[in-house]
Amino acid sequence: MDQDLNKHSNETRGMNRRERKREEACLDILGAATQVFRERGFAGAGMREIAAAAGLSAATLYYYFHSKDEILYFCQDRTLDRTLDALQLARKTRGPVAERMMTLAMTHVLCLIEGVEGTAAHFEVDPVTPGLREAITAKRERYKDGICALIALGIRRKEFRRCKPKFAMRGFLGALNWTPHWYQPDGPDSVQEVARHIAEYAVAGLLKRG
Amino acid sequence: MDQDLNKHSNETRGMNRRERKREEACLDILGAATQVFRERGFAGAGMREIAAAAGLSAATLYYYFHSKDEILYFCQDRTLDRTLDALQLARKTRGPVAERMMTLAMTHVLCLIEGVEGTAAHFEVDPVTPGLREAITAKRERYKDGICALIALGIRRKEFRRCKPKFAMRGFLGALNWTPHWYQPDGPDSVQEVARHIAEYAVAGLLKRG
Numbered sequence: 001m002d003q004d005l006n007k008h009s010n011e012t013r014g015m016n017r018r019e020r021k022r023e024e025a026c027l028d029i030l031g032a033a034t035q036v037f038r039e040r041g042f043a044g045a046g047m048r049e050i051a052a053a054a055g056l057s058a059a060t061l062y063y064y065f066h067s068k069d070e071i072l073y074f075c076q077d078r079t080l081d082r083t084l085d086a087l088q089l090a091r092k093t094r095g096p097v098a099e100r101m102m103t104l105a106m107t108h109v110l111c112l113i114e115g116v117e118g119t120a121a122h123f124e125v126d127p128v129t130p131g132l133r134e135a136i137t138a139k140r141e142r143y144k145d146g147i148c149a150l151i152a153l154g155i156r157r158k159e160f161r162r163c164k165p166k167f168a169m170r171g172f173l174g175a176l177n178w179t180p181h182w183y184q185p186d187g188p189d190s191v192q193e194v195a196r197h198i199a200e201y202a203v204a205g206l207l208k209r210g
Numbered sequence: 211m212d213q214d215l216n217k218h219s220n221e222t223r224g225m226n227r228r229e230r231k232r233e234e235a236c237l238d239i240l241g242a243a244t245q246v247f248r249e250r251g252f253a254g255a256g257m258r259e260i261a262a263a264a265g266l267s268a269a270t271l272y273y274y275f276h277s278k279d280e281i282l283y284f285c286q287d288r289t290l291d292r293t294l295d296a297l298q299l300a301r302k303t304r305g306p307v308a309e310r311m312m313t314l315a316m317t318h319v320l321c322l323i324e325g326v327e328g329t330a331a332h333f334e335v336d337p338v339t340p341g342l343r344e345a346i347t348a349k350r351e352r353y354k355d356g357i358c359a360l361i362a363l364g365i366r367r368k369e370f371r372r373c374k375p376k377f378a379m380r381g382f383l384g385a386l387n388w389t390p391h392w393y394q395p396d397g398p399d400s401v402q403e404v405a406r407h408i409a410e411y412a413v414a415g416l417l418k419r420g
Contacts, residue, residue: 043253044253167411170389170411171388171407174387174388175384178383178384179380181387197373197378197381198384201373201381201416202415204371205411208419
């Protein structure tokens with residue numbers, strides 16, 4: 001999975017070797033932080049415990065992240081970048097809107113349940129530091145607007161049922177975003193299978209009957 | 211809304227006057243607790259602050275609830291009872307499964323965004339007291355099993371597309387359960403309108419095309 005993540009980042013953001021190293025270190029810290037957040041809750045977790053869990057000195061941890069809020073931001077921002085890349089692809093691709101949204105929905109679910117960011121998606125708190133919070137909110141708005149535009153396109157092309165895109169977008173994202181609430185990484189279903197079934201449901205909610 | 215809640219409770223549980231009084235007091239406390247939880251987070255809230263917000267002495271608050279965990283349980287248990295009533299109705303009613311699930315989905319969303327329980331649905335923590343947590347989990351399982359059974363019935367009757375009910379149930383509940391995350395009580399859309407659009411999306415995800 002780490003390899004896939006790096007592949008993704010390298011391709012989309014043209015990272016040099018030093019940046020890649022940094023990103024790897026940040027992902028390791030995120031993995032350790034996830035454990036601490038799970039055990040103590042986000043509010044109860046301290047930078048000292050996160051450093052210990054990551055096997056780092058506090059000084060080294062602070063070199064990468066100034067606060068646990070920044071760790072959370074790193075996680076959410078990365079996930080958002082991946083879903084925005086998928087949105088961009090869905091908008092540029094030709095062909096049935098339903099197919100494009102199927103690919104987008106699958107990527108979205110995989111971002112939430114796969115890899116370190118996925119396991120961290122459970123926190124469900126937003127960064128509180130001014131600037132970080134606004135940056136996350138702005139990207140989320142961009143993503144939601146893009147989904148609405150795709151739904152509106154599907155309606156115009158008579159692929160999708162007539163509905164208000166803003167509500168359909170909320171239902172669509174709800175079906176996807178709920179996945180980390182119930183998905184058991186050690187359960188019988190693979191991430192791919194879960195993503196496919198949930199994406200099929202989410203796209204079916206948009207389709208025209210007959 | 212309080213009137214509707216009481217109407218519901220009276221009808222379904224045959225409360226006497228004393229029980230009704232108690233329930234009203236509990237709902238008032240829940241309203242006050244909601245404010246405190248919002249301001250301080252569930253973990254940071256104290257019974258003392260909740261008593262103050264409700265305009266009660268600590269002793270009176272403890273007469274109704276022994277802990278904030280019990281307040282949370284009261285809220286979740288009540289909401290679950292209402293959705294289980296709706297499920298029961300959907301299973302007993304005759305006619306198209308899609309119509310019955312539409313009514314169920316609307317009730318579910320209204321439970322989450324309407325009234326005091328609705329505003330409290332945002333907490334997204336489960337009671338930690340043994341017994342309380344298990345009771346909530348058991349009711350949730352019952353509800354999920356019932357939804358799966360209805361979906362399976364819709365598939366057998368060829369109203370619903372062929373799918374695995376356990377995944378469709380997750381998508382269906384995800385679309386509904388996500389509503390409190392984005393719904394703005396002071397926004398332009400009424401609770402009824404929101405519930406209808408989201409329920410339409412959620413049921414559309416199950417329907418057969420053509």
